[in-house]
Amino acid sequence: TQLLEQSPQFLSIQEGENLTVYCNSSSVFSSLQxxxxxxxxxxxxxxxxxxxxxxxxxxxxxxxxxxxxKDSSLHITAAQPGDTGLYLCADQGGSEKLxxxxxxxLTVNP
Amino acid sequence: DTxxxxxPRHKITKRGQNVTFRCDPISEHNRLYWYRxxxxxxxxFLTYFQNEAQLEKxxxxxxxxxxxxxxxxxxxxxxxxTEQGDSAMYLCASSFLVREQYFGPGTRLTVT
Numbered sequence: 730t731q732l733l734e735q736s737p738q739f740l741s742i743q744e745g746e747n748l749t750v751y752c753n754s755s756s757v758f759s760s761l762q763x764x765x766x767x768x769x770x771x772x773x774x775x776x777x778x779x780x781x782x783x784x785x786x787x788x789x790x791x792x793x794x795x796x797x798x799k800d801s802s803l804h805i806t807a808a809q810p811g812d813t814g815l816y817l818c819a820d821q822g823g824s825e826k827l828x829x830x831x832x833x834x835l836t837v838n839p
Numbered sequence: 840d841t842x843x844x845x846x847p848r849h850k851i852t853k854r855g856q857n858v859t860f861r862c863d864p865i866s867e868h869n870r871l872y873w874y875r876x877x878x879x880x881x882x883x884f885l886t887y888f889q890n891e892a893q894l895e896k897x898x899x900x901x902x903x904x905x906x907x908x909x910x911x912x913x914x915x916x917x918x919x920x921t922e923q924g925d926s927a928m929y930l931c932a933s934s935f936l937v938r939e940q941y942f943g944p945g946t947r948l949t950v951t
Contacts, residue, residue: 733881762939771843771930771942772882817881825937826872826895829881 731756733818733830741836742808749804750833752818757798759822766815766832808837841865843943845931851949852921859917860946864933871914872940873906874930875899882930888914921950 732755742748752761760779764772776785778794778801785792789812791804805812815834819827844863852858864871870889874882885904886896890911900906903921908914918925928947932940 764942769945769947771932771945774939774941777939819881821937821940825870826884826887826897827874827882827932827940829883831879831881 731820731822731828733820733828735816735818735830735833737833738831739834739836741838744809744837744839745807746837747804747806748808748835749802750816750835752801752803752830754799754820758794758801758820760820761794761798761801762819762821762827763792763801763803764817764819766817767813772817805835808835810837810839813837843931843933843941845929845943845946847946848944849947849949851951854923854950855920857917857919858921858948859915860929860931860948862914862916862931862933862943864913864931865941868933868935868941869911870934870936870940871908872932872934873914873916874932876928876930876945877926885916918948921948923950926950 734753736751762777763775766772776792781796781798783794789806793802815832817832819829846861872887873885876882886906888908903919906916928945930945932942934940
């Protein structure tokens, strides 16, 4: 059974700071996805990465996929209060279902 | 194109009662998934449908849980004889074949 470990579990920072969160898998990712979830809402897809070494940018968010396709990072530049939420990584393997990590709970204080 | 909708958004019930949740997927999405999320955890897969056929069920889905998608459109998830351990957020997602899944807002279940 694939296990996804996310770190840190909690992160509280001030507006304007930069941050990086990590996702590591016990096995090679098939299709890595990053989601953001706000309290009381469902996860919202941010990005999908499939190629080892791939880097994707989404405004102030930069996603990196490890060469061996077993790890990934999400870097946020100049964090804003609107970035507050639970950041989840997930793998969509051959069985179609998503396997999620426990997430990193980010709080950006104004 | 409207997103995935779920009803109700919140449900409080007493232990032993039955509850039913509804999910309306994005139109034209032929796959529909149910997940459960407890506090401090990521969502965990329960089951999924392709059109009206239920193709996979997790071991988490005990005999008290049943899901249907009778016409290949909306789906219902029923929990019989609820237990306190059933308290969780129940999430529905839909996709077109094996492409990205889009989640609804969830139904928060509290069993007292």
